Amino acid sequence: MTLSDIFWKVMFYCAVALIVLVAVFPFYYAILTSFETGTAIFRVNYLPESFNLDNYRAVLGGANFLRSVANSVLIATVTVAGALLLAVTAAYALARVRFRGRGLLLMTILAVSMFPQIAVLAGHFELVRFLGIFNTPFAMILSYTIFTLPFTVWVLTTFMRDLPLEIEEAAIVDGATPWVFITQVFMPLLWPALVTTGLLAFIGAWNEFLFALTFTASETQRTVPVAIALLSGASQQEVPWGPIMAASVLVTIPLIILVLIFQRKIVAGLTAGGVKG
Amino acid sequence: MANIQMKAVRKSFGVLEVIKGVDLEIRKGEFMVFVGPSGCGKSTLLRMIAGLESITSGDLLFDGERVNTVIPSKRGIAMVFQSYALYPHMKVRENMAFGMKLAGASEEERNERVARAARMLQIDHLLDRLPKELSGGQRQRVAIGRAITRDPRVFLFDEPLSNLDAALRVATRLEIAKLHHEMNDVTMIYVTHDQVEAMTLADRICVLRDGRVEQVGTPSDLYEKPNSIFVAGFIGSPRMNFLDGARAAKHGCHTLGIRSEHIDIVADGEGEWTGTVIHAEDLGSDNYLFVEIGAAEPLIVRRPGKLDHANGTHLNLRPQAQHLHRFDAEGRPVSQS
Ligand SMILES: Nc1ncnc2c1ncn2[C@@H]1O[C@H](COP(=O)(O)OP(=O)(O)OP(=O)(O)O)[C@@H](O)[C@H]1O
Ligand SMILES: [Mg+2]
Numbered sequence: 001m002t003l004s005d006i007f008w009k010v011m012f013y014c015a016v017a018l019i020v021l022v023a024v025f026p027f028y029y030a031i032l033t034s035f036e037t038g039t040a041i042f043r044v045n046y047l048p049e050s051f052n053l054d055n056y057r058a059v060l061g062g063a064n065f066l067r068s069v070a071n072s073v074l075i076a077t078v079t080v081a082g083a084l085l086l087a088v089t090a091a092y093a094l095a096r097v098r099f100r101g102r103g104l105l106l107m108t109i110l111a112v113s114m115f116p117q118i119a120v121l122a123g124h125f126e127l128v129r130f131l132g133i134f135n136t137p138f139a140m141i142l143s144y145t146i147f148t149l150p151f152t153v154w155v156l157t158t159f160m161r162d163l164p165l166e167i168e169e170a171a172i173v174d175g176a177t178p179w180v181f182i183t184q185v186f187m188p189l190l191w192p193a194l195v196t197t198g199l200l201a202f203i204g205a206w207n208e209f210l211f212a213l214t215f216t217a218s219e220t221q222r223t224v225p226v227a228i229a230l231l232s233g234a235s236q237q238e239v240p241w242g243p244i245m246a247a248s249v250l251v252t253i254p255l256i257i258l259v260l261i262f263q264r265k266i267v268a269g270l271t272a273g274g275v276k277g
Numbered sequence: 278m279a280n281i282q283m284k285a286v287r288k289s290f291g292v293l294e295v296i297k298g299v300d301l302e303i304r305k306g307e308f309m310v311f312v313g314p315s316g317c318g319k320s321t322l323l324r325m326i327a328g329l330e331s332i333t334s335g336d337l338l339f340d341g342e343r344v345n346t347v348i349p350s351k352r353g354i355a356m357v358f359q360s361y362a363l364y365p366h367m368k369v370r371e372n373m374a375f376g377m378k379l380a381g382a383s384e385e386e387r388n389e390r391v392a393r394a395a396r397m398l399q400i401d402h403l404l405d406r407l408p409k410e411l412s413g414g415q416r417q418r419v420a421i422g423r424a425i426t427r428d429p430r431v432f433l434f435d436e437p438l439s440n441l442d443a444a445l446r447v448a449t450r451l452e453i454a455k456l457h458h459e460m461n462d463v464t465m466i467y468v469t470h471d472q473v474e475a476m477t478l479a480d481r482i483c484v485l486r487d488g489r490v491e492q493v494g495t496p497s498d499l500y501e502k503p504n505s506i507f508v509a510g511f512i513g514s515p516r517m518n519f520l521d522g523a524r525a526a527k528h529g530c531h532t533l534g535i536r537s538e539h540i541d542i543v544a545d546g547e548g549e550w551t552g553t554v555i556h557a558e559d560l561g562s563d564n565y566l567f568v569e570i571g572a573a574e575p576l577i578v579r580r581p582g583k584l585d586h587a588n589g590t591h592l593n594l595r596p597q598a599q600h601l602h603r604f605d606a607e608g609r610p611v612s613q614s
Binding site: 164166167169170171173174180185189 | 327348354355362366423
């Protein structure tokens with residue numbers, strides 16, 4: 001190994017360390033802060049100094065926090081399930097069925113996903129009011145599904161296009177109906193794509209704030225991000241940083257666990273081998 | 278096990294007509310090979326027989342029964358694809374049994390039929406592997422095995438060997454020939470680009486050109502009695518030599534065809550054509566001489582054994598009279614008079 005090789009290796013790991021630091025530090029600091037109370041919160045420290053569970057007690061003891069978590073779980077799950085079901089079928093059509101205007105439709109779908117949320121907020125609000133689902137979980141489910149579908153459809157369509165047509169034809173010759181084909185051949189092959197897009201849709205729905213704030217009125221309908229933002233302290237002037245940090249940590253952990261579980265399931269290159277080597 | 282008849286079969290994709298009226302009968306137990314230039318509709322015709330492509334007009338009959346609208350899995354066919362098309366997430370065993378499973382066969386029967394097909398193709402030891410753990414040749418065997426387990430009336434192959442290297446191609450070709458002998462009542466239809474595959478495997482060859490049948494016949498029929506310039510030029514390698522103008526007129530035709538092995542090198546003054554060798558290819562068992570005689574293309578002369586004429590050699594050539602192919606201006610053979 002020459003000197004310059006070593007130099008570049010060192011530079012590479014420095015860059016990796018920097019990226020990890022930037023990505024992980026805010027969460028690490030949130031964890032530290034969540035175990036501190038009183039004025040300790042405002043002292044800058046980079047190593048754990050105290051271990052105090054008061055903040056967690058305060059959050060979990062609060063009247064509606066668990067209710068908000070339940071709302072978030074429900075909304076995110078239904079959004080993911082609905083979006084995947086619609087997206088798989090839509091992607092199948094977009095990737096496999098020839099029809100006029102297919103390319104245009106795909107571009108439109110992609111373009112739709114570029115609108116900023118705030119631009120369509122008013123429209124969504126009207127829609128929600130019109131459907132009479134204001135202040136119910138359905139308001140969020142509907143708008144999150146609408147927002148997540150373009151991306152999901154787009155990704156799944158690309159994946160499906162890469163699946164060789166001949167596999168589908170082999171299945172037809174073997175006597176597979178479209179349903180058998182989708183469930184027994186497509187889905188197993190699309191696992192990595194489904195998991196990835198499903199996870200992103202879940203995270204998106206779980207973290208979304210603006211719509212959730214706008215479409216809910218009562219405390220019992222709030223989702224977690226809204227609940228955290230609206231946590232109130234002892235007085236109007238006090239921002240309850242401790243409980244906010246504790247709540248943030250609590251709601252981030254499920255996401256981390258989800259990613260860790262599914263990371264193992266994302267078996268890349270599953271399709272390798274079925275087609276010409 | 279099935280006799281296949283096509284009556285005025287046509288296929289259009291939108292305004293583009295691809296199959297322009299095909300009448301063809303494929304006999305029970307026959308090995309029929311479709312050949313033709315790229316894009317002439319071989320795959321399309323095969324896929325119409327499979328039921329993967331709809332038939333625009335005309336009739337397709339299996340054993341006298343019209344099957345135009347019967348779905349593929351009910352036609353009693355099995356298909357081997359160029360890209361193998363194995364299910365990547367299933368073990369070899371499951372790949373082979375998938376069709377039977379969908380048809381509702383018992384596990385016992387499935388295992389037995391998979392085992393029988395695996396023995397036939399010597400892939401017993403691969404049954405518990407995934408496709409990605411197999412070599413190209415093994416994958417193609419599995420694909421053929423999957424077709425066998427379906428116990429079809431008709432076997433369809435679309436260029437099954439074109440992804441294999443030369444040695445494997447020969448081995449698998451033998452395998453398919455053996456299969457045809459063992460299952461001699463199963464009709465087989467085979468699409469290929471490869472001359473040798475066509476000549477060695479076929480009972481009969483069907484030459485397609487631009488969506489129409491140009492000629493159907495046994496390999497030796499097509500080789501010895503092509504009924505058009507197109508077939509004469511398409512079948513056989515190296516390509517038949519064609520001469521026109523005065524050289525053809527001398528034999529009373531518009532175009533004269535002569536195969537490379539039917540040209541003799543003779544002594545000075547006895548030849549019909551003279552020219553110099555401009556290029557030579559030595560294949561070990563044979564050698565090809567490219568002789569410039571002033572025609573549009575050099576004449577190819579095939580000689581057995583080692584190369585014996587260097588570039589630049591001056592040669593006198595004479596065609597064997599009984600092997601001349603004479604064609605008129607339309608490219609049809611001039612009737613022997
Ligand atoms: N789904 C389709 N839509 C439109 N045109 C098609 C379709 N499938 C095939 N064609 C056209 O039909 C013609 C015949 O195609 P086909 O695949 O049958 O040719 P082939 O003889 O098998 O050629 P090759 O030897 O290259 O495989 C081609 O011109 C092709 O472009
Ligand atoms: Mg083809």
